[in-house]
Amino acid sequence: MTSGLSIAGVGYRYGPREALVDIALEVPAGRFCALLGPNGAGKSTLFALLTRLFTTPSGRIVVAGHDLSQAPLAALARMGVVFQQPTLDADLTVRRNLLYFAALHGIDGREAEKRATEALDRLGMAERAGEKVRALNGGHRRRMELARALIHRPAVLLLDEPTVGLDAASRAAITDHVHTLAADGMAVLWATHLTDEVRDDDDLAILHRGRMLAQGRAGDLRGDQPLREMFLKMTAEGAA
Numbered sequence: 510m511t512s513g514l515s516i517a518g519v520g521y522r523y524g525p526r527e528a529l530v531d532i533a534l535e536v537p538a539g540r541f542c543a544l545l546g547p548n549g550a551g552k553s554t555l556f557a558l559l560t561r562l563f564t565t566p567s568g569r570i571v572v573a574g575h576d577l578s579q580a581p582l583a584a585l586a587r588m589g590v591v592f593q594q595p596t597l598d599a600d601l602t603v604r605r606n607l608l609y610f611a612a613l614h615g616i617d618g619r620e621a622e623k624r625a626t627e628a629l630d631r632l633g634m635a636e637r638a639g640e641k642v643r644a645l646n647g648g649h650r651r652r653m654e655l656a657r658a659l660i661h662r663p664a665v666l667l668l669d670e671p672t673v674g675l676d677a678a679s680r681a682a683i684t685d686h687v688h689t690l691a692a693d694g695m696a697v698l699w700a701t702h703l704t705d706e707v708r709d710d711d712d713l714a715i716l717h718r719g720r721m722l723a724q725g726r727a728g729d730l731r732g733d734q735p736l737r738e739m740f741l742k743m744t745a746e747g748a749a
């Protein structure tokens with residue numbers, strides 16, 4: 510039983526096309542795990558399985574001790590997700606969006622107000638609480654997506670390419686913040702195709718054409734070569 514995320518023997522196919530084959534991954538509480546894969550590796554399919562958009566015909570997914578197929582509500586209640594696509598209502602204010610998502614998790618009244626204020630403070634967004642999401646720049650919208658995903662205090666945080674379209678400063682702010690969340694005890698799975706988002710101390714899982722090619726501490730896996738070089742070699746056409 511783990512308080513983080515545990516994936517074992519998970520597979521998925523779209524008709525005859527195998528999108529994921531026998532995937533196993535452990536993300537313990539307090540760890541940041543980068544799921545690195547080129548386009549088409551299967552990252553989005555894995556996220557669809559983790560969030561129960563799809564159900565897996567094989568294998569087991571456990572979120573904070575809850576089996577996703579046997580106890581989906583308990584498992585999903587312990588999970589926060591930052592999707593690739595925006596999930597905020599652009600016509601509502603920043604604060605109203607957070608209160609709305611809190612209500613979806615059964616949190617309302619003073620507790621919801623408190624959590625929204627906390628989330629906005631933590632992400633440096635307090636003075637924007639009354640603005641409509643439509644008025645925010647891309648970096649602030651991403652921070653809001655993150656605040657939304659954290660409102661119910663999940664044990665496991667999933668992020669699907671959360672820095673797409675952001676400038677360097679916004680990318681760094683989000684990446685740093687999520688590392689802090691992991692250091693504070695959350696289990697984080699961060700899907701990306703960008704090697705420069707991975708730190709040596711992170712756990713790293715490399716996914717390519719639906720298979721796990723390598724797993725371990727990022728610094729150990731790359732050895733003396735830059736991660737980018739190793740990743741490109743490993744996932745080059747014809748490789749593996």
Ligand SMILES: Nc1ncnc2c1ncn2[C@@H]1O[C@H](COP(=O)(O)OP(=O)(O)OP(=O)(O)O)[C@@H](O)[C@H]1O
Nearest residue numbers: 523526527528546547548549550551552553554555
């Ligand atoms: N609805 C679908 N029908 C058939 N094949 C699909 C479908 N969705 C994805 N695939 C295929 O499954 C494989 C994995 O796709 P997936 O979208 O999970 O990869 P990804 O790593 O998220 O890539 P990207 O970064 O481009 O989103 C790819 O070969 C893709 O073409």
